[in-house]
Amino acid sequence: MDYPIWDLALGGGMLMALVAIPHVIVSHFAIGGGLLIVVTETLAVKRDDPELRELARRSSLVLILVSTVFGAISGVGIWVVAGLISPATISALIHTYVWGWAIEWVFFILEIVAALVYYTTWDKISKGAHLLVGWLYFIGAYLSLVIINGIITFMLTPGRWLETQAFWDGFFNPTYWPSLFLRTGIAILMATTFMVFPALKASAERRAGILRYLGWWMVGGVVLSYAGFRWWEAVLPATVRNLFSGAEPALTTLASTRSFTLWALTVALVFGLLILIAAPRLARAATAVVMALAAFAFFGGYERLREGTRKPFLIHSHMFSNGLLVSDIETINDEGVLARSGWAARGATDSLSMGRQVFRVQCSSCHTLDGYQSIRRALPTYDDMLAVVSDQSAGSGAFASECAACHADVSAADMREMLPTAAEMAEDPEMILDLNQGMIYMAVSQLYELGEAYGAAPRGEMINTGELHSSYMPPFVGTDEELEALVEYLAVLARGDDVEQASIGGGR
C-alpha cells in the first residue's frame, strides 16, 4: 500500500494476463515438450527410425525458439509486471520463498544450457550423448515446475503456513500434489498440440503413424489433466470449493468457468481422438489449430478458476489482492491509508483528491476507470435510475442488472415504489445524484464492515469467504474521513463529468 501507483488505463490485471497467459502456455510446453521430444528421440534411436527422429529434431527448433527465448523473457516479465502493478504482493512472495526461487534458478540454468546444447548438437555428437542432453533438459525443466508449483499452490491454499509461517508447511500445501499431477498432464497436452504441426510435415506414408503416436500422448495428457483437476477440486477446502461447485455455488460466474473448463477439455479430447487416432488423414493445420485452442481454453479456464477462487486474496487469508495484510486492517482503520503511504498522501490536497488517492491505493489493482473491471460502470448513475423506473416489464431487466446485486431482498415492483418517478427525476436531477451518493456510501460502508469481519476471523486458518457479504472483494480500510472522501470521489465519477480529475493529476 505504500508504493507509488502506476495508473494504467488497460488495468493491471489485464496487463498481467497478457504476459502470464502466453508464459504459462509456453512454459508448460517447454516441460512437456522436453519429455515428448526426448522420448521420441529415444524411441527413434532404438527403432532406428529416421522419420521419428526428424520429428524430434524439428520440434526441438520450436522448443529453442519459443521456450528459451519467449518463455524465459516472459517468465522474467511476470516479475516485472508484478513489481509494477502489485509490488507489495510480489515482495511478500519473494521474501517468503527466496530460497525456493533461488533453487528454481539452478534448475533453470540446467534447463537453458541443455536446451541450447541439445538443439545445436544434432548430427554433431554421438547419439548417446545427445540423448543424455535431452534427458537432462527435461529433468531441469520438470524440477523447475516442482519448485514453482509449491509457490503457486501456496497462494491459494497456504495450509498450515498460516499458523506456523514455516517454509515447507506452505510449500507442501494441500493442493501441491494434485496441482503437480494436473500440471504434468497439462504440460503433455500443450506439447502434443504444438508437436502436431511439425508432425504434419512427415512423409505421406508415415504421417498417420506419427500422428497416432502423438494422439496416444494426447489421451494420456487429457487423462492426467482430468484426474488432476478432480483431485485438485477434492482437496480444496470446502469453503473454497463451494464458491464454484455444488448445488448452489456462491459465485455463479466461477461455476460457469468450471463448466467451460471441463467442456474445453472434452472438445480437445474429441478432436485428439478424431484427427490424431481415428482418422489422421483429417489432420490439417486448421484442425490442429482448433484442437490447440480447445487445449488452451481448458488450461486458461483452470487458471481463471484458480485465480478466481483465491479472490479477494493474493495469499489466501493472509494478504488481499491490493497488498493489504489481514493483520493490518485494524491499524489502518485507526491511522488511515494516507498515514501509511507517503505517495498517496502526496497527491491528497483536498477531499476529492484524497478520495482519488484512496481509490488508487485500494481499488485500482482490480478496477480501471472505464476499461477492464470499470468502476464507473459498477456505480449507480442517473440513467440507471431512470431505466429502472421506466422499465415496467414483469422481469424488469434494468432492475436485475442495476439493483439486484445489492438489493436481493427487494422486488422490482417494490423498488419502483420506493424510487421517485421519471418525471420527478427530470425535475430534480440533483436529488438523484444525492441518492446515488447515499447508495455508494452504503456500499463502501459495507466494505468497511467486511474489514471488521476479516479482522475478527480466527487467525491461523483459512477464512470462509463464502459466508461474507461481497466475498470476492477486499475490505475498505481507512478512517471515516477517508471513507467519505472515497465516496465523494466515486460519486463524482458516477456523474461522468470529471474525467480529467479522475484520471490525471497528483503524480504517482
Next chain:
Amino acid sequence: MNPNLIPAVDPAGLPAPLWLFHVLLVFTFFLHLVFMNLTLGGTVLALVAHLKSGGRRDDFRGVLARRLMAINNYGISLTITTGVAPLLFIQAIYQQYFYTATILLAPLWLAMLALLIAGYYAAYLYKFRGAPSRGSGGGVWLSVAAVMFFLIAMIHVAVHLVHAQPEKWGNLADGAWSVFADPTYWPRLLHFILAGLGFAALVTAWWAVRRAAEGVDSEDNTAIARWAWRWALWTTVLQVVDGFLLLMVLPQPVLRGIMTGGVVTLAPLTLAILLGIGLLMMLARVTNPVEKPGLIAGTLGAMILTIAIMSITRHQVRALYLEPSTAQFSFEIVPQWGNFALFVVLLVAGLATVGYMLRRVLTSPASGADAA
C-alpha cells in the same frame, strides 16, 4: 529526503543475514555482467564489423560478425538466465527502492521486455536470414538487435539511478525523464557500453588467436585478432578516462564515502584502477596478438578480474547512495539455514551436471552411424 515516500521493508523479513544477500547479489550480478558484456558489446561490435565488411562473407570482419553472433545465440540466453538471480536478490534486500524506481519508470521498464524479445529474435533472424546462412546481408537484423540491447542498457542505468536516489523521487514522480539529466547518467552508461565492447573484443581476439594457433584459417584469424585487439585497446583507453569522469561526477557524499571508507572501499577501487591501467599496458604492448597467445589469455583473465572487482565497487557506491535511507530500516532476520544449504548443494550439483554434460558433449563427436 521525504522518508514517507520510502515504503516499509517487507514484514516477512529475510531468511538469512543481510550480508549473505549482499554477497549473493554481487556474485550473481558479476556472472550476469560477463554474459551481458558479450551480448551488448558483442552485438554492437558485430554490427560495426558487418558494416565495415560491406556485408561480404569473404571479408574477415564478416567472419568476425558471424562468429560473434553465433556466440551470442547462447550469450543472450545466458545473459537472461544469469540475470534472474540478481533480480531475485535485489528484490529481497532493496525491494523498497527497486520497485519504486521501476514504477516511476514503468513504461520504460515494461518496454524492456518487448525490446529484449525483439533484440533476441533479431539476433536469430540474422543467423537464419542473414550472413551466416546466406553469405551476405543481415545488417538490418544486426542493427535492430544492437539498438534494442543499447536501449535496454539505457533503461537499466536509469532504473539504477532512480532506485539509488530516493531523495529525488518526489521530483521524478512529476517528470521521470529528468533521470537522463542526472550528471552521472551518461558517464555511467558509457562505462557499461565501453566495458561490453572491450570485453567482447578481447574474447574475439582470444578466440581468433586460439584458432590461428590450431592452424585454422590462419590469415583470417590473424586479421580478426588484430582488429579486435585494437578495439579492446581503444575502448579501454576511453574506459579509464570515463571511469575517472564518473568518479568525479558522483554526488559529494558518495565520493566522500568511498574515500573515507577505509580499506573496504578503497582497496577494491584502487585494485580496479590498477587493473585498468595494467590492462592498458598489456594491450598497448601487443600489435600482433597471434604472436603472443599467453599474453592474450592473461589479458582476458585480467579483464574478467576487473569486472569482478568493479562489481564490488558498483555495489558499494549504491550502498553509499542509499545509506541515509537504509540506516532508517532494519529487516527482521529469520534464518532458513537448511533451505540455504539445500540451495548451495543443488547449485553445486547443478553446475557439476552442466559441466559433466558439456564435457560429455565435447568428448563425444559424431562418428558415422552413431551421429546424433
